Amino acid sequence: MTEKEKLILSAIRQNPLISQKELGQQSGMSREAVAHHIMNLTRKGFIRGKGYLLNNPLEVLVIGGCNLDIQGIPLQHGQAGDSLPGTVTMTPGGVGRNIAENLARLGHQVRLISAVGEDDAGKQLIQATRSAGVDTSSIKAFSGFRSPVYLSVLDPEHELLQAINDMSVTEQMTPEFLAGCTPDLHLSQALIIDTNLSEATLTYLFQRQDLPPVFADCVSAAKAERLKPWLHRIHTLKPNRMEASLLWGQEIQSEADLPACANWFHEQGISQLFISLGEEGLYASRSDEQVLLPPEQITVASVAGAGDALMAGLVHSWINHQPLVNTARIAQACACLALEHHGTNNPALSAETIEQRINA
Numbered sequence: 001m002t003e004k005e006k007l008i009l010s011a012i013r014q015n016p017l018i019s020q021k022e023l024g025q026q027s028g029m030s031r032e033a034v035a036h037h038i039m040n041l042t043r044k045g046f047i048r049g050k051g052y053l054l055n056n057p058l059e060v061l062v063i064g065g066c067n068l069d070i071q072g073i074p075l076q077h078g079q080a081g082d083s084l085p086g087t088v089t090m091t092p093g094g095v096g097r098n099i100a101e102n103l104a105r106l107g108h109q110v111r112l113i114s115a116v117g118e119d120d121a122g123k124q125l126i127q128a129t130r131s132a133g134v135d136t137s138s139i140k141a142f143s144g145f146r147s148p149v150y151l152s153v154l155d156p157e158h159e160l161l162q163a164i165n166d167m168s169v170t171e172q173m174t175p176e177f178l179a180g181c182t183p184d185l186h187l188s189q190a191l192i193i194d195t196n197l198s199e200a201t202l203t204y205l206f207q208r209q210d211l212p213p214v215f216a217d218c219v220s221a222a223k224a225e226r227l228k229p230w231l232h233r234i235h236t237l238k239p240n241r242m243e244a245s246l247l248w249g250q251e252i253q254s255e256a257d258l259p260a261c262a263n264w265f266h267e268q269g270i271s272q273l274f275i276s277l278g279e280e281g282l283y284a285s286r287s288d289e290q291v292l293l294p295p296e297q298i299t300v301a302s303v304a305g306a307g308d309a310l311m312a313g314l315v316h317s318w319i320n321h322q323p324l325v326n327t328a329r330i331a332q333a334c335a336c337l338a339l340e341h342h343g344t345n346n347p348a349l350s351a352e353t354i355e356q357r358i359n360a
């Protein structure tokens with residue numbers, strides 16, 4: 001797509017009923033030149049027809065992991081090295097996929113770029129993600145690979161004991177692969193990435209000049225380090241306490257350390273920082289405003305997916321121009337809904353449920 005075509009497409013995206021004359025005035029081109037570019041955009045498949053209806057209007061793009069989550073919870077404590085009766089569940093997961101699913105449930109147009117294996121698990125993951133309302137046309141099934149699996153074992157109180165991720169196919173999301181599925185990157189209102197992406201792929205993305213605001217999820221302490229060279233390119237970052245300490249290079253020992261930590265992130269170029277503090281709530285910071293939100297009193301059914309639902313709430317609030325305190329409350333409500341559900345994502349999530357919850 002040429003620069004002029006990009007200009008025209010983004011003006012049409014803002015106002016699909018815009019006239020060719022107005023397009024010409026906005027872009028400094030003659031009406032004839034505009035008509036020519038519109039014809040080319042239609043030919044290339046970006047415009048569907050009269051009225052300039054955009055093909056696949058994209059609000060949010062998510063690039064990240066798509067996993068099968070297998071979770072085991074024993075009924076009682078036991079000895080290490082022994083097996084125990086309990087429940088084992090299998091649900092769709094993966095940080096990027098979870099965020100995309102939650103965003104679709106919150107009512108947004110969202111496309112997920114991800115990689116699975118050419119196997120039954122991959123088919124089920126794509127099907128479940130599509131049923132939740134996500135555009136799955138950019139999830140590729142790679143032959144010769146198994147779909148990614150995240151295996152977690154909780155204790156009888158539902159706290160995470162240990163988890164293992166087996167995600168080699170995720171490495172297939174190479175710069176070349178991403179280049180092929182992101183010609184329209186500049187059209188989305190936000191790009192959400194997770195650190196399941198390799199360092200080379202993150203480097204490719206962060207060096208692009210057509211990035212919309214980037215929301216980054218650290219995924220885990222082991223993977224958070226991948227973001228360190230790119231903090232100046234990130235609009236919104238959501239680390240938990242451990243991940244924030246690791247990136248900051250100092251340990252957050254108490255509440256009193258949070259403002260200094262947030263300042264450091266803002267100095268690196270982050271506009272919005274949200275540190276998830278587990279059962280201690282959520283710390284939110286923009287350069288001129290900070291808030292420490294106390295936790296909601298809830299009964300936790302499963303800890304998995306809370307941070308991902310929180311991230312979806314952050315994107316949702318940003319698209320809706322919410323002030324910081326509302327943003328934190330909405331995002332925390334999304335996280336709590338995930339925590340109250342047995343499984344990674346709560347199908348009861350919607351913009352209405354969240355509004356009712358924060359106004360209750």
Ligand SMILES: Nc1ncnc2c1ncn2[C@@H]1O[C@H](COP(=O)(O)OP(=O)(O)O)[C@@H](O)[C@H]1O
Nearest residue numbers: 240276277278279281282295296306307332335
């Ligand atoms: N036990 C809990 N009770 C109440 N709220 C919780 C609890 N655990 C987490 N939360 C809420 O969910 C958010 C995300 O959870 P957390 O486990 O910190 O996410 P992450 O996946 O980022 O580590 C927290 O910031 C907090 O608001």
Ligand SMILES: O=c1[nH]cc([C@@H]2O[C@H](COP(=O)(O)O)[C@@H](O)[C@H]2O)c(=O)[nH]1
Nearest residue numbers: 065067093094095150165304305306307
């Ligand atoms: O290295 C990774 N670990 C874990 C996940 C995903 O993170 C979710 C659970 O993490 P949390 O409890 O932090 O929300 C699961 O869906 C799991 O598949 C992932 O994408 N990559």
